[in-house]
Amino acid sequence: MNSNKGPVLITGASRGIGKAIAEVFAKNGYNLYLCCKNSIESLNEFSEKLSTMYKITSHAFQCDVSDENSVISLFISIMDKCGQSPEIVINNAGIAWYGLLTDMTSDEWHKVMSTNLDSVFHVCKNAVPYMVRNGHGKIINISSVWGNVGASCEVAYSASKGGVNSFTKALAKELAPSGIQVNAISCGVIDTEMNRSHLSEENLNELASEIPADRIGTPEEVGEFAVSLASSPSYLTGQIITIDGGWI
Template sequence: MARIAIVTGGTRGIGKAICLALKEDGHTVVANYGGNDDAAKRFSDDTGIPAVKFDVGDHQSVLDGCKQVASEHGYVDIVVNNAGITRDGTLHKMSWDDWNEVMRINLGGCFNMAKACFPGMRERGWGRIVNIGSINGQAGQYGQVNYAAAKSGIHGFTKALAQEGARSGVTVNAIAPGYIDTDMVAAVPPQVLEKIVAKIPVGRLGQAEEIARGVRFLVSDEAGFVTGSTMSINGGQHMY
């Protein structure tokens, strides 16, 4: 059955792959983005998927943005919380703004999107929320106390919210990607990236489409008995 889906951070990388996969499955997909208007326009021109701009870390902006999507496309049935940023640095060099901005967007965005869409899902008796966590939220990572804390928080948020939606036909799950071949990972120095890949048992980086396939399953009707789970897609790097 075709549904209405919002994918945050949906115009590039993993988010773009998720949007394309959900569109292929027949859903009406809207991609959220936060700042790059040119990239969003190219995305929409290339894919035919509309993009709506709002800051997922700003509560009122999210409420207004989701209301706009509902008025233009219909009630939101599927939310994929993919938007995220990094502000890496060891604790003694990390500013409050570095900490707060990562928490505001990466974790706060999940809360804001749920506040906007979860009540309607419960009322209608069907909904799917998939939160994109991280291997570094499971295992930790040097120089990422902010990012690891936010992503770990997403995993706990997922388990708690799943319990609130279960009897109303709303499932809430997470995916914890490992190192995926995206622009974010491409920015890692080559010598560091080589060491990372050496620790991945399958011997390569993941592809964004492999994360999208996990999302496709979790938002399907067939996944109705799966909730509160974290799917690790990391090539065996961290078996959690």
């Protein structure tokens, strides 16, 4: 690795918030480990672009973070290829499901939970031993305001993000004596492909009118916030910090 900061492991880095977070960290001189489940070709291209544009070192990995064995293999690959464990972990991978709870199948429920919550467990379980050994580390979990207050027709998503919030607070207490920070970013309405897949332009405009900032947020703003959180004082831990334009 070169002399830049990091490395930072970002899950779900091929699109949306994860992709924006990756670029903002690269712009700020952090080396990167980027992973995604399916879009490895486009992630490789994006990783190479960041390396060239920002003079950092970036590596792309394919990993299904909802699967324990896949995450174990990810960390083996990171150490084999790069020789350095991540100093910062950003658990961003996530999916949504919209509709009535009574219309949701058990398989759909488990898919949301495994992608949004189990993944955080798998990644942290594998990253933490390295951080403890090194005596430092930062974990940032990307959550949602629905994890705080719940959303109609998004029961599984809300439950998974509520789990992420409780996981964050509990793990922060467990790891504070080891000098490791654990915090979460609770996002409001962000302009992502995931939101645009089920919300029309009219829906988004209606939502924006309910937000005191009078607009929806950008993935880049979440990225900037993540970078600031990554450089925050070590005494800041166990916090679920909301970025929502004053909405909730």
